[in-house]
Amino acid sequence: MPLTDKPILSLKQFLLKQEVKNLYRRILKTIRQVPDESNRNELKAWARSDFRSNAHHTDEVTIKMLIKSGERSLKELENNLCLTR
DSSP states (O other), X not given: OOSOOOOOOOHHHHHHHHHHHXXXXXXXXXXXXXXXXXXXHHHHHHHXXXXXXXXXXXXXXXHHHHHHHHHHHHHHHHHHHHHHO
């Protein structure tokens, strides 16, 4: 009896999924450093909706492109946080 009905991921797919999860965690961790609560909530909602709206992608190249875009956004957020300190 199968535990879940989820498809079995290839190693590449598994590693990409882990990379996406790690990026999401890093973004949320960085957002926690935002001093203003309303900005923090707005950024959390943005991150959540952005990841959900792109969750349907299965093409490896597209996912890698989205990861790079997310990393650029994270870097920009980190830079802005450094400027406010």
